[in-house]
Amino acid sequence: MDAELVLTAAVDADTQEQEDELLALNSIFGSEEFVRDESRSAGEIRVCAELPADFTVVLKEGESLRQYQLSFLPPLLLTFELPEDYPSSSAPSFSLTCSWLTDTQLSALAAQLTDLYLATGGAVVLFSWVQFLKEDTLRFLDIYSVLELPSDEPLYDSPDLNAPLSEAAAPSQAPSTSDWGGADSMEAERTLRTSGNNHPSTVAGVSKHLQYAPSDRSDRGEVSNDGGAAAWSIHSRESPQNGNPASLTPSQTLLSQLLIWNAARTHNAFSATVFDCGVCFVGFLGSDCIQLPECGHVFCKACLTKFCQLQITEGNVKGVTCPEADCSATPAPSQVRCLVGEELFSRYDRLLLQSTLDSMADVVYCPRRFCGLAVIFERSSAAAQCSVCGFAFCVTCRKNFHGTEGCPKKSITKIQEAEADLPQSQEGLMGLWEDYASGSKKRQRLLERRYGRAVMQGTVGECLSEDWISSNSKNCPHCFWKIEKNGGCNMMMCTQCGQRFCWVCLTRLPTSRPGKHFDGSACSQYQ
Structure with missing residues (x-):
């Protein structure tokens, strides 16, 4: 009876310590880092290893060497389940998942986590595990400033480290994008599972893992198996390369995902x-x-x-x-x-674009007024041909190409050159005039040198004025004076000759009762 009471008290103490530890983790880490499984004493933690300054990732491809500086690496996913006699007698069952570590490195990390639990003498250990993975992972694995990616690693299907933590262990979970940086799901994942009760947690989509199954522990929390040696069972199977570009090798895919992750996390860090x-x-x-x-x-x-x-x-x-x-x-x-x-x-x-073209000595403009596009020519030749309209011309006189005997006109004035380059559309002239009118003095001088001062101050404005008048006025049906309608009804009176007329159909209206025209007519007086 006394033994049962002692056992019950020990179980109750373990349960209370587990609950206190999980509550502490929940208060320390955010929802993106820690998710607890409320149905049982289990959960998942994402741990980002701290990188030193000027940390570099390197990929060797034959004789070439690709290297990039990174500030962030994707996190290690620690999935755990707490047995009933944790922490007094058993260590947590856990799995480690990481895209950029090898199976050997994950095995070494898992063994170190187990040693950390044994060193506590039966105390809670999850927070210590997280701190170790965050601060000491690289140093423990002898990775100081350079991470060399293997060039011959097979590509495996993997859990989506970008999905919410509660979904990372769901079976048949499809890759998704999340707030963890917006990168695609990490390929080439490696998962190491270790269990104190030979009941490892399940992580979906993992095609290669190391399962650690130590023997039963004594009351002192020691691991004994064939003289203290841990038994490691390695299982591996290949999976098809789903959704991966055929042009990228597995290592190149992994490198691109590391770069995407680093860019996203760098942006998030900058924003904060x-x-x-x-x-x-x-x-x-x-x-x-x-x-x-x-x-x-x-x-x-x-x-x-x-x-x-x-x-x-x-x-x-x-x-x-x-x-x-x-x-x-x-x-x-x-x-x-x-x-x-x-x-x-x-x-x-x-x-x-215009400024760049103006600064290029081997660029002229097609002299056809309906074209006027930029043409690149050989500076050793006096001929050019527009690639759009096909017009072949002399770059000196802007006339039809007249052979290789030399141009009789050795130079051409700026105004002549400009007249050939003026835009022919209303939109083009409006854009040119707006550029000239609102531009700085330096910009105005540049346009005057190209098109001619007289052209910019006179011709362009006149063209725009004529086009505007033509689009916004009508001729009086009696004296043909141009009239603008700026409001009011459609019954108009010419200020030049006094003739009344209909703005819609330009019909002359009589002096008496001119509004009768709009009664029963297709013309409306007020529309």
Whole structure:
């Protein structure tokens, strides 16, 4: 009877310690790191190993060597189940899953976790395991600053480390994307399972694992099996490569996934960090900032937006650079689009292309007025041919190509060259005039050199005025004076000759009762 009471008290004490430990883990880690199985004393923990500065991942491919610096690696997945006599007599049953460690390395980690439990003398150990995996994994495996990926590893199906923790062990779980960085499910997973009661946890989709089944423990928590040696049973089977590009080897696939994971986690870390804007010197979270990829300088979105909008509006697209003094780095096009919106970005894209073409000595423009597209020519030749309309012309006089004997006109004036290059569409002329009218003085001088000052100040404006008048006015049916309707009803009176007429059909209206025209007519007086 006394033995039963002692056993019951021990079981109750173990149960209470398990509950206290799980509650502590739940309060320490977030839902993305720890998930508890409420139906039993079990759960899952994701542990990200801490990396030293300038940590590099290396992949050897024959004679070539690919290496990348990483700040984050995918986590180790620790799945555990607590037996009834834990922590007094038995260690937790657990499995370790990781995409970038070999089976031998996982075996060494699992053995060390078991040793850590034995060293406690029957105390709770899960938090100590997590701290060890987080702080000492790389050092324990003699990985200091370089992680060499095996170049001949087979590719296996694996559990999705990006899925929620509670779903990672679900059978037939399909790969998914989650807040853990947005990367695809990690391939080439290796899982090591160890159990204190020969009842390992199950992790879905694992095609290769090491199962650790030590013998029964004595009351002192020791492991004994054939003189203290642990028995390791290795099982392996191959699985088809589902959904993997045929052009990538397993190691290349793993490397790409490590890079995707690192990029996603780096973005998350940047978003949660406070930076001082280099323009207004106010602190902002990274989620409200932009970091230029070339130089690494950080600015708040508001300041960088105003800076880019001003430069683009003035036509100074070459000035869309880093606002930092003496820094010529430029933001990425995607960053400019995000900052200024589609309308200004369209102008930026057009002006940037135009500016680039203007600076190229081997680019001329097709002299046909309905075409006017850029043409690349050989500088050793005087001939060019438009790839769109097929027109072959002399690059000196812009006339039909007249052979190789030399052009009688050795030069051509800027106005003549400009007249051939003027846009022929209404939209093109509007864009050119807007660029000239709102551009900086430097931009205006550049356009004047290309199209001619007289053309920019006279011809373009006149063309636009004529087109606008033609589109927004009608002729008086009596004296043919151009009239604009800016409001009111459709009964009009010409200010030149005094004739009343219908704006819709241009019918002359009588002096008496002119509104009778709209009664029972197809013309409406007020629409």
